[in-house]
Amino acid sequence: MAAVQEVVTEAPAIDAVPKRAMTLSAGTTLIMLALLLLVPLFVKNFIIFQLTMLLVYGLAVLALNILTGGSGQFSLGQSAFYAVGAYTSAILIENAGMNYALTLPVAGFVCFLFGFLFGLPALRLSGVYLALATFALATAMPQILKLGYFEAWTGGVQGLVVTKPDTPDIVQTVLAWFHLKMSQDMWFYYFALAVTIAIYILSVNLLRSRSGRAFMAIRDNEIAASAMGVDVALYKTLAFGVSAAITGIAGGLGAIAVQFVAPDGYTITLAISLFLGMVVGGVGWLPGSIVGSAFIIFVPNIAEGISKGLSGAVFGVILFIVIFLVPHGARQVAMVAQHLLGRLKKR
Amino acid sequence: MLSKHKLLIAAIAAGTVGLASTGSALAQKKYDTGAIDTEIKIGNIMPYSGPASAYGVIGKTEAAYFNKINAEGGINGRKINFISYDDSYSPPKAVEQARKLVESDEVLLIFNSLGTPSNSAIEKYMNAKKVPQLFVATGATKWDEPKQFPWTMGWQPSYQSEARIYAKYLIKNKPDAKIGVLYQNDDFGKDYLKGLKDGLGAKSSMIVAEEGYETSEPTIDGHIVKLKAAGADVFISITTPKFAAQAIKKLAEMNWTPLHIVSNVSSSVGGVLKPAGFENSQGILSANYGKDAADPQWNSDPGMKKFLEFLTKYYPDANKLDGSVVYGYGAAQTMVKVLQMCGDDLTRANVMKQAASLKNFAPDTLLPGITINTSPTDYAPIKQLRMERFKGEKWELFGDIISSELTN
Numbered sequence: 001m002a003a004v005q006e007v008v009t010e011a012p013a014i015d016a017v018p019k020r021a022m023t024l025s026a027g028t029t030l031i032m033l034a035l036l037l038l039v040p041l042f043v044k045n046f047i048i049f050q051l052t053m054l055l056v057y058g059l060a061v062l063a064l065n066i067l068t069g070g071s072g073q074f075s076l077g078q079s080a081f082y083a084v085g086a087y088t089s090a091i092l093i094e095n096a097g098m099n100y101a102l103t104l105p106v107a108g109f110v111c112f113l114f115g116f117l118f119g120l121p122a123l124r125l126s127g128v129y130l131a132l133a134t135f136a137l138a139t140a141m142p143q144i145l146k147l148g149y150f151e152a153w154t155g156g157v158q159g160l161v162v163t164k165p166d167t168p169d170i171v172q173t174v175l176a177w178f179h180l181k182m183s184q185d186m187w188f189y190y191f192a193l194a195v196t197i198a199i200y201i202l203s204v205n206l207l208r209s210r211s212g213r214a215f216m217a218i219r220d221n222e223i224a225a226s227a228m229g230v231d232v233a234l235y236k237t238l239a240f241g242v243s244a245a246i247t248g249i250a251g252g253l254g255a256i257a258v259q260f261v262a263p264d265g266y267t268i269t270l271a272i273s274l275f276l277g278m279v280v281g282g283v284g285w286l287p288g289s290i291v292g293s294a295f296i297i298f299v300p301n302i303a304e305g306i307s308k309g310l311s312g313a314v315f316g317v318i319l320f321i322v323i324f325l326v327p328h329g330a331r332q333v334a335m336v337a338q339h340l341l342g343r344l345k346k347r
Numbered sequence: 348m349l350s351k352h353k354l355l356i357a358a359i360a361a362g363t364v365g366l367a368s369t370g371s372a373l374a375q376k377k378y379d380t381g382a383i384d385t386e387i388k389i390g391n392i393m394p395y396s397g398p399a400s401a402y403g404v405i406g407k408t409e410a411a412y413f414n415k416i417n418a419e420g421g422i423n424g425r426k427i428n429f430i431s432y433d434d435s436y437s438p439p440k441a442v443e444q445a446r447k448l449v450e451s452d453e454v455l456l457i458f459n460s461l462g463t464p465s466n467s468a469i470e471k472y473m474n475a476k477k478v479p480q481l482f483v484a485t486g487a488t489k490w491d492e493p494k495q496f497p498w499t500m501g502w503q504p505s506y507q508s509e510a511r512i513y514a515k516y517l518i519k520n521k522p523d524a525k526i527g528v529l530y531q532n533d534d535f536g537k538d539y540l541k542g543l544k545d546g547l548g549a550k551s552s553m554i555v556a557e558e559g560y561e562t563s564e565p566t567i568d569g570h571i572v573k574l575k576a577a578g579a580d581v582f583i584s585i586t587t588p589k590f591a592a593q594a595i596k597k598l599a600e601m602n603w604t605p606l607h608i609v610s611n612v613s614s615s616v617g618g619v620l621k622p623a624g625f626e627n628s629q630g631i632l633s634a635n636y637g638k639d640a641a642d643p644q645w646n647s648d649p650g651m652k653k654f655l656e657f658l659t660k661y662y663p664d665a666n667k668l669d670g671s672v673v674y675g676y677g678a679a680q681t682m683v684k685v686l687q688m689c690g691d692d693l694t695r696a697n698v699m700k701q702a703a704s705l706k707n708f709a710p711d712t713l714l715p716g717i718t719i720n721t722s723p724t725d726y727a728p729i730k731q732l733r734m735e736r737f738k739g740e741k742w743e744l745f746g747d748i749i750s751s752e753l754t755n
Contacts, residue, residue, distance in 0.1 A: 044451065045446075045450055046446040046447055046449075046450035046451050047451075049442075049443070049446055050443065053439070139563070143532075143561060146532060146533070156534075156537065157532075157533045157534040157537055158463070158489075159438070159464060159467055159468075161467070161470075254439065258438065258439045258468065259442070259468070259471060259472065260438050260439075260442065260467060260468035260471075261438075262438050262464040262467065262468065264436065264437065264438060264464045265437055265438040265439050265464070265468075267398075267437075269435070269437070270437075300433075300435075304395075304432065304433050308395055308431070308433065311395060311396055311433060312396050
């Protein structure tokens with residue numbers, strides 16, 4: 001058993017990512033931020049909704065990135081955490097009448113506990129074995145949500161409809177002075193953007209902190225890390241907890257944006273999509289999360305536009321090309337671009 | 348002189364009438380987003396990929412049917428532009444696609460979007476936007492709520508109402524039955540089970556055992572053994588086709604011969620009974636509202652002849668034995684009927700008004716005697732069924748047409 005595990009952990013699927021390379025330069029960050037702030041002002045509500053989903057899935061991919069890129073643990077069970085977060089928010093909003101913004105920290109906390117507890121048994125597993133264990137979690141979740149015992153809260157198989165939050169009166173009055181109006185969609189987009197930016201900053205700081213270094217030490221070499229005094233068990237479960245918490249908040253935001261939760265929305269397909277988003281965005285590169293999220297939202301639509309009957313096959317081909325040409329995903333593209341820009345500057 | 352005078356008056360009168368009629372014709376042309384003089388845009392959401400992709404055939408059949416209508420000159424001179432998107436049976440994706448159809452493609456209405464979870468997810472949005480969500484492809488009971496959701500309407504008989512028919516039949520013909528129920532543990536199965544219990548009412552103790560199964564289970568044998576062990580002499584199979592066929596085979600293997608009732612979704616001759624073996628399927632009961640293309644008794648039926656002609660000309664790759672093809676044809680025909688009734692007033696409000704005033708409309712594929720009727724307070728287009736018994740290689744209808752309205 002030990003020999004098998006060693007073989008598995010020895011083949012590093014994740015390249016060590018230097019700390020500095022985990023973020024973007026200040027200039028690029030500002031451009032991204034300006035784009036995210038300004039684009040919604042000029043597009044239709046439907047596209048604003050898509051952008052909101054971009055942020056939501058971006059957060060979920062980011063969470064997986066912390067877990068896999070940071071601490072080196074695989075998870076195919078992110079859809080389960082996402083579902084728990086979505087249901088927590090939905091139930092609190094609809095059954096307890098709680099304000100939507102307040103439900104997000106609760107969703108995050110519930111998922112943190114859930115992830116932390118799941119991390120305990122997962123400690124004994126690594127590599128593909130861990131991936132399988134989390135896979136089981138993802139397959140089980142939709143059925144658990146359907147259970148009769150919880151039906152009074154979860155709405156069982158029928159799911160729950162969530163009310164969309166209105167633009168707050170204060171914002172409306174301020175905008176009214178300038179003869180402007182803000183739609184519900186736009187308000188919620190900016191709300192989601194604020195949450196996303198906050199979590200992004202926290203995540204970057206987390207990975208740069210002592211805990212982040214501990215995560216990466218475990219990822220690079222568990223034995224060396226424990227020899228240096230890193231509490232491997234604690235940090236591994238902690239990584240699970242943090243990742244689950246962020247995924248849960250993303251789930252809560254997603255539930256409010258979509259205005260509906262049902263067990264069938266959180267199947268293993270979602271977990272695989274998130275995993276895919278992480279790989280396409282670049283494992284361990286946090287800004288890549290948004291690129292990965294864009295990939296899982298827009299590429300299926302493009303594939304469907306090319307051929308309705310073969311949309312799955314077209315999607316597969318596109319994915320194959322991407323992985324073949326840029327195996328490190330968006331990170332690689334960004335690195336090459338930065339390198340070229342650097343050369344231009346020198347001239 | 349007099350005659351000349353008269354002529355003049357007549358001419359003026361004719362002119363005025365002429366003017367008046369052209370005037371009123373111009374005034375009658377009313378449009379909402381999605382309809383113009385030459386085109387009507389209809390949106391649709393189908394699971395072309397994912398776990399329910401077998402149903403994608405419905406969308407393809409509908410597209411083919413609208414092609415036929417367009418080739419024949421369209422509806423009142425307007426061509427149908429049918430825009431159908433894939434949601435992979437995922438509610439969040441359905442919301443995205445519905446918003447794309449309404450806000451980006453600007454369709455007049457969304458027609459026959461498939462799946463209870465997907466339609467539940469978009470129902471509130473569609474009603475807030477006041478865009479018709481017409482003839483949704485799901486048998487859930489909740490689509491008949493015109494007061495709360497005036498812009499959403501179902502099409503097929505609801506699962507609950509079908510289950511009530513079985514309950515009625517059992518109370519009348521086998522009052523001492525011991526019922527064993529096998530149901531799929533999702534919205535479809537639960538809805539049926541509720542209908543069955545409501546239908547049995549005070550006699551719901553007739554159910555001696557109920558077993559739920561998940562679609563991910565490879566086999567349902569264990570559940571059937573348990574139902575037999577519970578002493579059931581009536582076996583109600585609330586299953587989707589794959590599991591219905593498995594159950595029929597298992598019963599034969601065990602030499603268990605209870606009164607076997609199969610839900611309408613799994614009553615397809617080509618899809619269920621043939622694979623399960625005709626010899627194992629004798630005497631099975633079900634209820635139906637549509638004709639089965641695999642059933643030879645409809646070979647000379649004029650409606651089915653029209654259906655088969657349509658398939659050879661516009662959708663030759665279709666499998667005519669697939670119940671989904673028959674379904675899509677009937678639903679598309681209902682849609683066309685409503686648009687014809689709308690005339691030149693193609694506003695969303697009028698579309699709903701016309702959809703809610705269908706009287707005795709019979710698409711080619713419905714059983715003789717079963718018709719579509721709606722009213723502003725009745726948003727359940729098909730609510731009649733007939734019981735049928737499997738004999739030889741086909742279904743034999745028996746008994747009267749039963750209306751399955753929930754009011755009793």
